Amino acid sequence: MISFVVKRLLQAVLVLLLAGLVAFSMFRFVGDPVESLLGQERTQADIERLRGQLGLDDPFPVQYYRFLERAVQGDFGLSYRQGRPVAEIIAERAPATLELAAVSGLFAIFAGITLGVFTALRRDSVLSRSVMMVSLIGVSLPTFLIGILLIYVFSVELNWLPSFGRGETVDLGGWTTGFLTVSGLKALILPAITLGLYQMTLIMRLVRAEMLEVLEQDYIRFARARGLSERAINFRHALKNTLVPVITVTGLQLGSIIAFAIITETVFQWPGVGLLFINAIQFVDIPVMAAYLMLIALMFVIINLVVDLLYFAIDPRLRAEGGRANV
């Protein structure tokens, strides 16, 4: 157990260091930071001075170490495009993304698991067949297209819900929330569905596939042969075993919600971190890209750790053997 956790922690640190290396390399080699900071009227002396100031003449490992040191403190320098500290810009926009991700994540998990279990248990019913069919369309529809179609129907044609922005927000000591106003909540509906739908479909299909497989196992046949009720078999024995592999994938899916938020935020002009990032790519705003990369890496590492620990909680075989079982 300890060995396992230590291994995972080491791996997490390694991932962060790697992400840091990529982020730092972007700083160092993609575009010329001096050029981007100084603009058109620059002298050779200016360049020399700035290079010295930025420490660009130091050896690579020294620069990398310095970069890491500052990154740990949340200092990623100034945005090339906005000229403000990156950390400040991100902090300003984080609440929008996190609120959106939280709502869609909950929607994806609950709807996904419920529908997955339903379609597995009633696999031949008309309803569950149609759910599966629709879900395949859901997987085939790119997120941005879902967003556009929702806007077209509910904003353009029906004019029920807003098509862009967060609506009115309330500032709670640095955290702006859209949960407390009617327009904020209304503005959340379409983006949350757009963002959650794809993940929900994936979770649903995964739960269904896993559950169907578990239902074929000997211990389910044995449970049935012992005369346990269908309810106990399906919701006690089968569901718990289904959830073991589902947990990893679901964890990763939740992580990718933050990433997919980029798309949703673009479609709905949602003022979050994703929109910031996509603009950064278009304008090659390296500090913002680097900071975003580090942030995402950190988040994924945390999600992965939580998933691994959840495994321990749910699967007794792991507690004994100390490793991910081949379930």
Added chain:
Amino acid sequence: MLERLDAPLLSIEDLVVEFPGRSQVMRAVDGVSLKLHAGEIHGLVGESGAGKSTVGAAIMGLIGRPGRIAGGQIRFHGEAISGLEEAAMAALRGKKISMIFQDPLTSLNPLFTVGQQLQETIETHLGLKSAASRAHAIERLVEVGIADPETRIDHYPHQFSGGMRQRVAIALALCSKPEIIIADEPTTALDVTIQAQILKLIKDLARSNQVGIILVTHDMGVIAETTDSVTVMYQGRFVESGKTETVLGTPSHDYTKALMAAVPPSQTKLNRFPKVTYGGNRAEFHIDDLAKTWPKRTANRGKPLLQIAALTKSFASNRSLFPWRRTFFDAVSDVSFDIRDGEIFGLVGESGSGKSTIARIIAGLHKPDWGQILFDGQEIAPSNATRKAPDMRRNIQMIFQDPFSSLNPRMRISEIIAEPAKHNKVLAGAELKQRVVDLLDAIGLDASAADRYPHEFSGGQRQRISIARALATEPRLLICDEPTSALDVSIQAQILNILKDLREHLGLTMLFISHDLPVIRQMCDRVGVLKNGRLVELAETEQLFAEPRHEYTSDLLDHIPRVDGFRARTENSEGSAQSGP
């Protein structure tokens, strides 16, 4: 012996089970009838494809879709239960009729403790509340012979050994005090000593609780030792049914006779197995033809061909990050023996005894941690420089256990057989082609088999192809790793006969590995007994069976399920009613 006159617990009349397929309907069970009384063990025996497990599933009402009961009746206490509504069947299932599966590892839910699974079943059927059901669960564990049940009840299935797990599964089946238990190959996944214990437990439970047990198995020895009456099936069809001593002792049907004849006796050594021709199984082998072109190597006869000294190999069982927490499992420790040129040397042991590891080290698939192997005086391990020479490599070939995985499904039979000779540049072109044809002929396959793929052949045919591949390079040593344990007993006799021919006509030396003592007795000149990676005894075969010196060997010998008692009776038509040694 007289039929019991009291009303049977369970009776099956002319049961037909069908599985509609894509072009035709498959009859898995076709007209099977049997009777089961309280306190009696009724065996259901047959080779693979006999439909015996399907009968068990039909009684439970658990036939998988799209199968259905297409005819006949299943009666429980005289009431028809086939065709009952699912709800009515569910009330019966588990409560009155319970079941035990083959693999105790997969039949227990890994995420719940043994206690949780027991209590759940008890609460469902007996309506007890938590404390009472726990006490009841502990009682069940005591009943099936689990030591320290108060502690063990809170353990998870993976914390039990295979035999103990099967005991837990039996305890689970007993929870509702059923009148009938269907045991589907309950000991097939277990070692012979554990098998004996579980069979004894099943027998005791039948007597003490007056439970009727249907024991589904492919093993005639288990049937002979355990059952009171037996039903024989062949490819879904009913063959015969009756008292065990009648059916096995004086079989009336040709199939039963053939089956009995094919079971290797443990008491005597046969020169060859009688040919089983039931069901059109009539391949002719021509190993003697092969001998005409086979190189004559008689110079060394009797001298050691393979010398193994202090062979040791361990595998990591816990790959901890911290070196001091890593643990190793000694698969083979300090094993030494010689194999003489021209002999069949047997290695016997239970699962985990290291016999396959030794085979793989000799074949060059594993590197030993320690020890030395000489082949014809030249070192082939630990230094494998000599082995890499094609000339050396062609000398040692191997036959594997599972005929379904030992042939590459994407290659034609001709490519499979030719590959060893081609790659080691033994033969090429027309000569190679001729060799393939000769080898196919030797193992009784038509030349047209060359262009076909492995899936077009049965298990026994595939094992013969596997033998042909091993012979392609004209090897001197053939390693046979459980070559028949995945095969039906009638096919086993055929393969063993071929192997005997190989030695007789080609003078091949063999290392023959098996867990099956009667088979070892039929095949080997000398035998080594392995236990937990150590060689505990090495002796001439007949001497080992007559007077085992090591306690473990005699323990193994005592636990072989035997049919010999009945076979003797076939000859004498006399004998005691009680079977076994």
Added chain:
Amino acid sequence: MSDIIGPESDRSSLKRIWTSDLIWSFRNAPVAICSAIVLAILVLSALFTPLIAPYNPFDPSTLNLMNGFSKPFEKNEFTGDLFWLGADDQGRDVFSTILYGLRVSLFVGFLAVLLAMAIGIVLGLIAGYAGGITDTIIMRIADVQLTFPSILIAMFIFGIAKGITPIELRDQMAIWVLILSIGLSDWVQFARVIRGATLVESNKDYVQAARIIGRSSTAIMFRHILPNVVSPILVIATISLALAIITEATLSFLGVGAPPTQPSLGTLIRIGQGFLFSGEWWILLFPAFTLLFLALSVNLLGDWLRDALNPRLR
């Protein structure tokens, strides 16, 4: 264990699947047949676009601004030209731009999958067969990459590549950068599945037999194992194609993919989005539905293929 089927028929092999089961299952799956037809039509139109397209939307000499915003299915009120699916703001035929866009989308999709497949097959086979430290290194890299959604990785690769390429070459290189970034972001799926299948195959005795014969590791991996892991590769390839097409469309939609000079379906949707509120729905919806049909038909085929070949996929 199954007692109901005899030894002759109880294990399927690939050949029988190819010769009968797969085809049989296809003939009995109307959904699969429909998707195959739709996909075939789309692929053929992409292949022969220059012959089919009524206009060349990228030849400025054929454009007439008077044709701007022509409605679908009716003649333009000023010029009398007919555009089946309407025209965009600059008078470009939407049907023709869709065909050219489809070409770009499919080109990027196929090449990206081929790239991912090539990397994935080689690394997956090596990891699965060699095991040990090689396996650990390859799969750790895969795990790390898998932690990030492929679209994000593609974006990063695209962003970095954009930073490296000189400005004047950016548009020209965009398509290749796109292929590279999608291909590199998607190899992990292949590698994982192939590694898993290779592990299973490696433990089978035919591989041991080949080792005893003395075949080299390369020969065993590519001649013995690879032909036996074709069916999972096929399934993953199909699913990946749909994913690659969607990823490409998404990147292009976000403006970090195919350039306006070489628009893919995603680029067209990005352009069309601007006209949604002003009522010119055809500029958006026709490309959108083409993309949907394309992705859906590939996904449906993949879904059917997975059920038909039934490899254990995770």
